[in-house]
Amino acid sequence: MTKHLTVYENCSLGGIVSVIRERMRVLQPRGVEEYFYFMKDRGGVASLRDEGARHIWLGHLGVDNNIYNLIQQESISSVTLFSHFHLARNLKRDGCTVYVEMHDCPPATAAPIGAVQGSVDKVVVPSAWSRDWVHAEAGVPLKDIEVVPNFINMSIFCADGRAPLTTSHPRPVLWVGRLDERKNWRDAAYIASILKRRGLRIEPVFVLSLRYEDEYVHDFVDQLALLGIEEDTKVYYNISQNNLAAMMRDFAHRGGCYLSTSRLESYGLGIVEALACGLPVVASAVGAVPEHMVHGDSGYLFPFGERFVAANLVEECLFVRQSRSRVLAGMKQLDVDAKRSQAVEQLYYMYSGRAGMPIT
Known part of the structure; x- marks a missing residue:
């Protein structure tokens, strides 16, 4: 039995926690006993337990000593730090195998990553773009960076093959993320708003995760108004x-699209999930998205x-049949889970x- 600990700030339903949850689901049957330490539960603890997690701790106070x-x-023999990178030095000194893992690459993270060089066994990233960013911005040698692609639960994120509706109806435009x-x-x-001013029949849909405290929501609602x-x-x-x-499959059936406007994507998990559900994607070409x-x-x-x-492309995706058909055909050639094994x-x-692991 191998025991592994994951440390992360927030336990939500999506994002990094969905990656962690899927890893646990496939690794526990192979004898990896997963332990988790989160600072806050944002709705994700129950979902981890539903998938078989048996060891979950929560707490801010005394976090270093607790861990x-x-x-x-x-x-526990190995630890992955998604946050609290400063723990790496003492953990390594105590004989643990230590990984720091980055699924977001804002400039502020370069210094903490650089500061723990020599105290970690690998810096783990989800994409080739992230590897190059960490190497350039944090000065981590390429040999010390491990690219481990994210993978999704294909029994959940999958297309249902329904033919698109032919009746006149508003076309949904889905955006998913934090505020x-x-x-x-x-x-x-x-x-x-651009598309609505053009008189196009669209239905904007926002799925908001993690940060939904009053001040963020008020700002969001004010902007919509x-x-x-x-x-x-x-x-x-x-x-x-x-x-x-289920929403993504329904929106694909209704002729909708997934819109990503991120200024940075170290992987683009929501994009992959949408593609797996047969929902076309309109996205800013940042980070790992073009991969x-x-x-x-x-x-x-x-x-x-x-x-x-972006508005022109959303309009093309939703209302230009030839373009949408071409993209849907191209999506069928994608293997969004090719690197799972x-x-x-x-x-x-x-x-x-x-x-x-040496990759050949």
Whole structure:
């Protein structure tokens, strides 16, 4: 039995926690006993337990000592830090195999990553773009960076093969993410307003995760009102993966699309989930996003911040039949889960206390 600990700030339903949950689901049957330490539960703890998690701790106070004691008491051999990178030094000194894992690459993370060099066995990232970013910005040698692609639960995120509706109806435009500047919800709202001003029958839908405290929601709602789209927009908060996947399939059936306006994507998990459900994607061509689809062939890409270009592409995706048919055909050629087997073997090798598997 291999014991592995994951440390992360927030336990939500989506994002990094959905990656963690899927890893646990496939690794526990192979003898990896997963332990989790989160600072806050944002609705994700129950979902982890539903998938078989048996060891979950929550707590801010005394976090360093709590984690050190947990590792000693449970004889945990390897640790992955998604946050609290400063723990790496003492954990490594105590004999643990230590990984720091990055699924977001804002400039502020470069210094903490650089500061723990020499105290970690590998810096783990989800994409080739992230690897190059960490190497360039944090100065981590390429040999010390392990690319482990994210993978999704294909029994949840999958297409149902229904033919698209032929009746006249509003076309849904789905945006999923946190209410923060990196996910750039403001551009998504503005793009929706452009399309509404053109008289197009669209239905903006926002699925908001993690940050839904009053001040963020008030700002969001005020912006919808200023743009004149609040009555046409549907908003959901922190929904489950099953419900999100069902929504994506329904929107594909209704001729909709997934809109990503991020200023940075180290992987683009929501994009992959949408593609797996047969929902075409219009996305800012940032970070690792171009690794998943080709503009005009299997998706639509626009330069970050180009709102009118994005609006034109959403309109094309929703209302130009020839273009949409071409992209749908290209999506069928994608294998969005192609690297699952490689990633599972990498993780099993790493969590067993070895610092990365040679890939041939």
